[in-house]
Amino acid sequence: MAETLLYYLIAINIVTLIVYGIDKVKAMKGKWRISEATLLLLAIIGGSVGAWLGMKTWHHKTMHKKFKYGLPLILLVQIALIALTSCKTKQAVEVSAPMKSHKYEPEHSPNVFLVMYDMEIGKEPLQKAIEEYKCEVIYDYNIINGMALKKPKNKTLEETMQFFKNVKGVTNVEYDHIIRLTDPVKPRLEIK
Numbered sequence: 672m673a674e675t676l677l678y679y680l681i682a683i684n685i686v687t688l689i690v691y692g693i694d695k696v697k698a699m700k701g702k703w704r705i706s707e708a709t710l711l712l713l714a715i716i717g718g719s720v721g722a723w724l725g726m727k728t729w730h731h732k733t734m735h736k737k738f739k740y741g742l743p744l745i746l747l748v749q750i751a752l753i754a755l756t757s758c759k760t761k762q763a764v765e766v767s768a769p770m771k772s773h774k775y776e777p778e779h780s781p782n783v784f785l786v787m788y789d790m791e792i793g794k795e796p797l798q799k800a801i802e803e804y805k806c807e808v809i810y811d812y813n814i815i816n817g818m819a820l821k822k823p824k825n826k827t828l829e830e831t832m833q834f835f836k837n838v839k840g841v842t843n844v845e846y847d848h849i850i851r852l853t854d855p856v857k858p859r860l861e862i863k
Contacts (some may be wrong), residue, residue, distance in 0.1 A: 680717050687718030691725025691732075698731070701730040707737065711745075719746040735784055779846035784832050787817040792840030794818070804831065819847060 690713060694705040710732070714722035723742050725731060732738035788797050794816070800819065801808060809819040822831040828846075838846045 683718040684721035687713040687721030688725045692729055695729040695731040714742055714745050719749050778849045783819055783821050785819055785845050785847050785849040786835050786841040789840045790816050791843050796839040
């Protein structure tokens with residue numbers, strides 16, 4: 672479809688450029704002319720670039736307001752239409768996990784969890800616990816005093832999280848939630 676449209680636009684613009692040239696030659700020789708309505712119609716049906724090039728190349732119809740202002744306007748409208756129609760439309764989205772009782776329950780990573788720690792105590796006790804428990808640091812969030820950790824293969828996520836809840840200086844241990852752009856948004860309301 673897009674390829675056919677491209678070939679059409681190339682062809683109509685070449686034809687329009689040639690027609691503007693023919694009309695200019697006929698005007699210079701005082702012969703029968705192509706009507707202004709036909710010249711504008713060629714621009715409207717997709718030949719606006721060819722019409723504009725014809726005006727500039729052969730200095731044809733440059734003083735006529737219909738052409739001087741109309742052709743650039745037609746060209747802008749056509750560019751806007753192409754831009755709007757080339758945007759992808761919203762497609763139907765399938766939700767991978769069924770909703771339960773209209774309550775949104777986000778998925779979480781089966782292997783990764785988040786640990787927040789007290790800045791005053793520091794992350795040294797946490798780092799020792801990571802080495803002792805043989806966890807892998809996925810990401811160290813320097814700006815929020817937290818880390819994303821990967822559990823050891825021989826432990827469950829729940830028992831690993833429970834272990835880290837008892838580490839000195841740890842303020843919070845939680846699942847690493849998976850948030851997709853297609854998930855429903857749960858707005859947070861601030862009450863003052």
